[in-house]
Amino acid sequence: MSRNSAQSRSGGLDDLPGDLMMWVLIVSELLVFGAGLAAFLAVRITDPVGFAEAKAVLHPALAGTNTIVLITSGFFAARAVALRLLERRRAARWCLVAAMALGCVFVAIKTYEYVDLAGQGFSTETHPFFTFYYLLTGFHAVHVLAGILILALVAWKDTPRNMEVGTAFWHMVDLVWVLLFPVIYLLA
Template identity: 70%
Template sequence: MSDASASMLDELPGELMMWVLIISELLVFGAGLAVFLSVRLTDPVGFAESQDYLHRTGAALNTIVLVSSGFLAAYALRWREAAQRLKARLALIAAALLGVVFLIIKGAEYADKAAQGIGPETNAFFTFYYLLTGFHAAHVVAGIVILLLVAWKDEPRNIETGAAFWHMVDLVWVLLFPVVYLLG
C-alpha cells in the first residue's frame, strides 16, 4: 500500500474494519431500497394504499429520536476528548436509551400491524416493509449494545468507532423513512 493510501486510512475515525462493515451494510440496505423501488413501479397504487396503514407520525418521531441520539454519540467524543469522561459516558448511555425508545415506537407499529392481520405475507409492500425495517431494527439493537460497550470502554478511538456505526444506523433510517413512509 502506498504512503498516501495508508495515511488516508489512518485518518478514518474509528477502526478500519468497522468502516468495512458500515460500507457493506450500506450496500445491503441500498440494494434493498433499490429493489423496493423497482417492485413499487409494478404496483404504485397498491404500494400507496399499503403506505396508508403505516404510522407516519411515529416514524417521523423515530427520525427525531435517532438523529438526537446520533447528536449525543457525536458529542460524547467531544466531551471525552475534553476530559469530561462522565458527560461522555452519560451521552453514550442516553444515545443507547434513545435507541430503545426507537425500538418501542417501532414495536408499537408492528403490534398494530399484527392486530390488523397485516404481516410480511400480506403483499409485496409489507414484505419489503418488514424486511427493511426489521433489518434496520436489528442494527438498532446491535448499535445499542455497541454504544453501551463503548460507554464502558470509553477510549476516544472506541467512541469514534461506536459513533460511526450508530451514524450508519441513523443514515439508513433517514433514507428508509421517506422511501417507505412518504414516497407517494
C-alpha cells in the same frame, strides 16, 4: 522520500476515525440496505397503486417521531466523542447513555407499530410492500439493538478510539433510517 513525509501525505484511510474494519462493516451494511431499497423501488414500479394503498396504513407520525429520536441520539453520540476527547469521561458516558435510551425509545415505537399492523392483519404475506416494509425496517431495528449494545460496551471501555468506532456504527444506523423513512413512509 522520508517516512514522515509519506505519512503526512497518506490521507485517505489513515484519516478515518476509529477502525478500518468498522468502516468495512459500515460500507457493507450500507450496500445491503441500498440493495434492499433499490429492490423495494423496483417492485414498487410494478404496482404503484398497491404500494400506495399499503403505505396508507402505516404510521408516518410515529416514523417521523422515530426520525427525530434517532437524529437526537446521533447528536448525543457525537457529543460523547467530543467530550471524551476533552477528557470529560463522565459527561461522555452520560451522553452515550442518552443515545442508548433514545435507541430504546426507537425500538419501543417500532415495536408498537409492528404490533398494531400485525393486529390489523398485515404481514409479510399481505402484499409485497409489507414484505419489504418488515424486512427493511426489521433489519434496521436489529441494527439499532446492535448499536445499543455497542454503545454500552463503548461506555464501559471508553477510550477515545472505542468511542469513535462505536459512534461511527451508530451514525450508520441513523443514516439508514434517514434513507428508509422517506422512501417507505413518504414516497407517493
